Amino acid sequence: MGALDEGHFIGTLENGVKPESLKLDLEHESETAVIEDAVKVLLQGLGEDSNREGLKKTPVRVAKALREGTRGYRQKVKDIVQGALFPEAGLYNGVGHAGGAGGLVVVRDLDLFSYCESCLLPFQVKCHVGYVPSGQRVVGLSKLSRVADVFAKRLQGPQRLANEVCLALHNAIKPAGVAVLLQCWHIQFPEVECSNAEQSNHLTEVDMPGWEKISVTSGLGVFENEKGDCWVDFLSVLKFRGVNVQNNSQSSWCPCRSLDVLTCNGHTSTRNSSCRASTNMVPTQPAMITAVTTILQSLGEDPLRKELVGTPQRFVHWLMNFKRSNLEMKLNGFYSSRMGLLSLQTYNGNISSNQDEIQSVLNLPFWSQCEHHLLPFHGVVHIGYFHPHGADPVGRSTLQSITHFYGCKLQVQERLTRQIAETVSSMLGEDVVVVVEANHICMISRGIEKVGSSTATIAVLGRFSTDPNAKAMFLQTISNSTGYGRT
Amino acid sequence: MGALDEGHFIGTLENGVKPESLKLDLEHESETAVIEDAVKVLLQGLGEDSNREGLKKTPVRVAKALREGTRGYRQKVKDIVQGALFPEAGLYNGVGHAGGAGGLVVVRDLDLFSYCESCLLPFQVKCHVGYVPSGQRVVGLSKLSRVADVFAKRLQGPQRLANEVCLALHNAIKPAGVAVLLQCWHIQFPEVECSNAEQSNHLTEVDMPGWEKISVTSGLGVFENEKGDCWVDFLSVLKFRGVNVQNNSQSSWCPCRSLDVLTCNGHTSTRNSSCRASTNMVPTQPAMITAVTTILQSLGEDPLRKELVGTPQRFVHWLMNFKRSNLEMKLNGFYSSRMGLLSLQTYNGNISSNQDEIQSVLNLPFWSQCEHHLLPFHGVVHIGYFHPHGADPVGRSTLQSITHFYGCKLQVQERLTRQIAETVSSMLGEDVVVVVEANHICMISRGIEKVGSSTATIAVLGRFSTDPNAKAMFLQTISNSTGYGRT
Structure with a gap:
């Protein structure tokens, strides 16, 4: 796609990120200040006193963490891979694949973190990357991790993350092919309405608090055919480490989406008809929702990007489970x-x-x-x-x-x-x-x-x-x- | 010790670090350039052409990695803990310990890395920290990890690392007591003289390449007595995670020391009499040894500090196992x-x-x-x-x-x-x-x-x-x- 050569790779991704937002610096005080103000609104919405000792620095902490956790918007793959492509001979004689001309290279078990674009909660990623070198060159191994991290440090969904990492590596290394397998764990929301705890002694017992798991794959070049031999090799090598996964990609994995009662485009739709709560579970907290929308904008995102529609509501909904209660426990x-x-x-x-x-x-x-x-x-x-x-x-x-x-x-x-x-x-x-x-x-x-x-x-x-x-x-x-x- | 209050904490540690070296910045080009030149000497000593493609940027990579890996010399505990002490009540009624006045807090399984002061190779650390709050305040949990990392990112031995982390936390938090347990793994040098591989078909089969393991503890305040109840609680909580260790501190754990035939102060002493090689195994490589000594100085260390005497020789000895061979394999x-x-x-x-x-x-x-x-x-x-x-x-x-x-x-x-x-x-x-x-x-x-x-x-x-x-x-x-x- 040539974008790498222009050094504007991420600007060309169709994820609603405006190129000018990439220039933001981590220390860009005005952006951080906007997030701080938004966090204060959230604390107020939770019934908290943002001046009490434990919370006084929470807004600046959250702002810095969010900016740091989404630093991928301000990083370029080209800068990372540049200078880390090394000439490496292929086979000198005979039939086969090895070294800089064929011969699978797999880096396994890279721990990453990303932010769920559906609800803003972090999700954990175990990333496995394979590629088949070509053109008599190999890439420094750590670069596979660094490039993956550029895309993890954004608001993401698992499949999009896999696709973006795969595409970026394919363009940067120009190998015979790239395969990416991600195992992702999303915080699983407990099956209890915490904020109503004082109203009932008959809470449903929650499952062991855990994580929603999903595995996704993406392949380019010789890995385009998921039934091909290259995938067999890649998955075999992962099996040496006990990684034994099925691609179970689904349109929505975020547990917060299953509680969706969204009011978008003027109509109300219940996403999950088996949802326990048929009443509107999203509290009307317009100030909080506006604050989260402001945060998205400050990160350089477009709140109207289709994956982000409903995200502020979901995050506020999640947060309101932790609202300070005024009732004494009976x-x-x-x-x-x-x-x-x-x-x-x-x-x-x-x-x-x-x-x-x-x-x-x-x-x-x-x-x-x-x-x-x-x-x-x-x-x-x-x-x-x-x-x-x-x-x-x-x-x-x-x-x-x-x-x-x-x-x-x-x-x-x-x-x-x-x-x-x-x-x-x-x-x-x-x-x-x-x-x-x-x-x-x-x-x-x-x-x-x-x-x-x-x-x-x-x-x-x-x-x-x-x-x-x-x-x-x-x-x-x-x-x-x-x-x-x-x- | 009051040093924290003056903001010169690490300058007071008796480890030979000169305070003025603390001012060095990671980007300090002249220090990095000195290390680069030293690495070029090492590459030449290994019989390598430092201009070949794969090695061209190795000196600058090594210099940056060493400076980054020893950034602890330039960090202050005070800067880290400042602002992360939070008021927290103790028990309102009754007899006991909880919250900001008693009640053990343990952070388990912090993965760290350090550099062995005996041989300059990295060693892996699993760090467990416990403290008993007092004075109605607790510290932000991540600070326990950050402070430990300040001391890990220096040239260290396990026991000294444990002691320094313990002392620094005790001074910074002023709790009832601090306990530190480190599980350390040192690269175990294979029992084979690699550089002689071409001379023999009868190599000793090596053990599964592994790590030399050691566990060390350090305690202050209520943890000063290793037989006391506080240690029982601390070790119990570690056992929940399968950490079940004996303190097996020993004067020297570094495998490279067992090969020592040091020529110091004019006399030759064999450290380990059971050492396979009774002849001098340290190749005379004065230029390489001088280069490593220069590196130590560039990091702000004193090569004459007693733990560092012999370190350049050991590192060169280790490195020479990977000398480019001119002999063809028979x-x-x-x-x-x-x-x-x-x-x-x-x-x-x-x-x-x-x-x-x-x-x-x-x-x-x-x-x-x-x-x-x-x-x-x-x-x-x-x-x-x-x-x-x-x-x-x-x-x-x-x-x-x-x-x-x-x-x-x-x-x-x-x-x-x-x-x-x-x-x-x-x-x-x-x-x-x-x-x-x-x-x-x-x-x-x-x-x-x-x-x-x-x-x-x-x-x-x-x-x-x-x-x-x-x-x-x-x-x-x-x-x-x-x-x-x-x-």
């Missing part, structure tokens, strides 16, 4: 709840000083929103308490409700842990231990990009803070449940 | 070698057109040095060939020798694959397939830092390039050997 109601009794794990406390038993309720899933970055963190809560011998234990669903109540707001994990411990303590006596384990999207999708990292916090009350054996016994119970417990 | 000698016959895996070729069998020799370890970055890449080679029915197969050790010969030099993986295929083809007939799987240290320790990534390359000659079934059968054999083969 704690008294919990005592009557005995649901989930059978799922409790009971362990003999074996504490010499008394006859009580330690009750352990493990792996209660939760979702929360990091108040420093406006990005989700999610994981599980483990609760232990001393239970008088012979008395009925409390239901798992009750503890799940408490977890939801404190999770579904702007939070920090340390506070969440303390609040759950204090509430459980007020119900079940003073001897309580709470462990929260979470993945923070802000830790893995931006800045430090520590993909495998996770955070654990502990609160210990009463006997669990004074009796090391009791605490150790509870922690061992968690270890046992992970399968790593055997010492 | 290929004729290979035919007589029948060693390792039993380790061959034989598969019925099941190719309708002939009665030959496909011989598969899998998982031949290799070590090589990336010519673009002067950093190792290592992994395994899989070789397949058609073997006339009834004839004796060739020995595994022969193929291992060929692999070593082409591995132990400045290389790119595509070329290595082709050269092995061509050589095997000249010995065993025209029908050969070679698959090389490798981890590139340049892909995981610098720039893109793609920890889990790996690269596979394929060369197909003769029937393997024309018969998709033969190739597919061989690839399936590899899959089967990985345990992922079942479809």
